[in-house]
Amino acid sequence: MDEPVAIGRRVARLRAERGLTQRALAEPSYTPAYISTLEAGKVRPSEAALRFLAGRLGTTYEELSTGRPPHLATELRLRLTDAQRTLATGDASEAAGLYREVLDDAERLGLDPERAEALLGLGECALEAGDLAAATAHFEAAEQHLADEPPPRKARAVRGRAVAHLLAGELRYACYLLETAIDELTAGGLADPEALVLLYTAVISPYTDMGAHARAVHAAETALALAPQVHDPALVAGMHRQVARTFLASGRVAEADASLAKAQSVYRQLQLRTDLAHCHWMRGYVHSQNGDLASAEAELRTARDMLAARRAALYTAQVEVELADVLRRLGRGPEAAELLSGLLDLGDSHGAVHAAGAHRLLGLMAEERGDTEAAERHYVQALALLERSGAGGDLADLCRLLGDLFRRTGRTEAALDAYRTGLGHRAAPGTTTLGPAPAGVPGVVGGGGGGPARAAGGSPS
The missing domain is CATH 1.10.260.40 (lambda repressor-like DNA-binding domains)
Incomplete structure (x- = not known):
């Protein structure tokens, strides 16, 4: 005023x-x-x-x-809609330019709601481009502008920050952010269904990668129970995409594929290309786990081409690790190795988790051809890259592979050390290291559990 x-x-x-x-x-x-x-x-x-x-x-x-004419805010909101459409159907860098223009005008005019929306959009653009530091900064700035707003208004900013930390391999911190936001929503009596579905959907991926499968299932069931109260079709589609991971972890392959088909139909209708690519990616993962390697290769190649066209570098790298694993299982080792070699340099950036997945596969391929020295080198490099991530399942799996390698080559004490290290990394079923699970939503019952499902270099998120 x-x-x-x-x-x-x-x-x-x-x-x-x-x-x-x-x-x-x-x-x-x-x-x-x-x-x-x-x-x-x-x-x-x-x-x-x-x-x-x-x-x-x-x-x-x-x-x-x-003193501001009322049409100014309306014009900025229309421009925000254009930027959102460009991000969904066009190029992330072009969308970022539109969001920056809106941000500059919103700051000049002192329009805080539009400023926060522009920052959230810039964060999403940075996520797609793989610039995780910029994404985190934009989401944090949006949270600051929304500090005095009710918790449901801050859910998108929290979710964005958590995804940035997840992609950087910081799984525990991603869980902490999402669990804290869920508790704030439920404890304050502000159980907004859309905000809760957004947060519960986002926490499924880090729970699964940490080996906290009971928590992942609980989050999925809570989101499914709240879904009838949600009116945003893209949000519901995103929920189905993540819920498919818990179905797959429980061995319910047909249900996982049905959930992905629902999500894919919505994304295609809304022309959400990155999300549609993620569906192809996840369907490839489902086919791979089910042993249908030809279909898995086709889906993963489609996902990789779509993401590469949008210059989504980190997501493309994740898909390439999955595709290389399928090629290895099809007996096309040299083709898989060539694909993986381009990912090893990611170890110096936020792609360390994906570089670790590449080293793990190269280690398996080295073992298959009898080169135990090269296999050990790749496994050790993968372990070093994953140490800070908190990806309990991946770390435990690598320790098992390394222990088996040591045992086969007669190094019993080294094998025991590797197995003990793996046991130390493995999270207890249904837990994280962060304390109690988020409080439940009144009137919504979730629970259950399931076995693990892991991908070669991190499952689709």
Whole structure:
């Protein structure tokens, strides 16, 4: 709100333009003396007074309190919609340019809601481009602008930050962010269904990768129970895509594929290309786990081509690890090795988890051809890359592979050390290292468990 003098001058000008006396403007809720004092800038009007006066003057509260014409915010929201459409169907860098223009104008005009939306959009663009530091910064800035808003309004910013940390391999911190937000929503009695589905859907992936399968199943069941109250089709589709992971972990392959088919249909209808690529990716993973390697290769190649066309570097790398595993199982080792060799440099960046997946597969391929020295080297490099990630299942699996290698080559003590290390990394079923699980949503029952399902280099997120 502007200073009282500026507001008073604005009220006086609009009153004069409309040919109203101070008495005509004031009645029946206020006195002519109050209007006189207000126009002189000697009193700061309340929000209720300004809304009353705006109605009498035929303008808006926003224009009366700030001097900004009401159409400015509307124009910015239309431009935000254009940027969102560009991100969904076009190029992330082009969408980022549109979001930056909106952000600059929103900051200049002091329009905080539009500023927060632009920051969230920039965060999504940075995620797709693989710039995780920029994504985190944008989501944190959006949270700061939304600090005084109710918890449901902050859910997208929290989810974005958590995904950035997940892609950086920081699984435990991603869980912490999402669990804290869920607890804040439920404890405050603000159990907004869309916000909760967004958060529960996002936490399935880190739970699964950490080996906390009972928690992943509980999150999936809670999201499914809340879904009928959600009106955003893209959000429901994203939920089905993640719920498919818990079905697969429980050996319910047909149900996993049915969930992905639902999501794929929505994404195709809405032309959400990155999300559609993720569906192809996950369906490839389902086919791979079910032993249908030809179908898995076709789906993964489609996903890789779609993501590469959108220059989504980190997501493309994840798909290439999955595709290389399928090629290895098809007996096309040299083709798989060539694909993996381009991923090893990711170990110096936020792609360390994917580089670890590449080293793991190269180690398996080295063992298959009898080169135990090369296999050990790749396994050790993969372990070093994964140490800080908290990916309990992947770390335990690598320790098992390394222990088996040591045992076969007669190094019993080294094998025992590797197995003990793997046991230390393995999370207890249904738990994280973060304390109690998030509080349940009143009236929603979730639970159950399932066995693990792991991909060569991190399952689709």
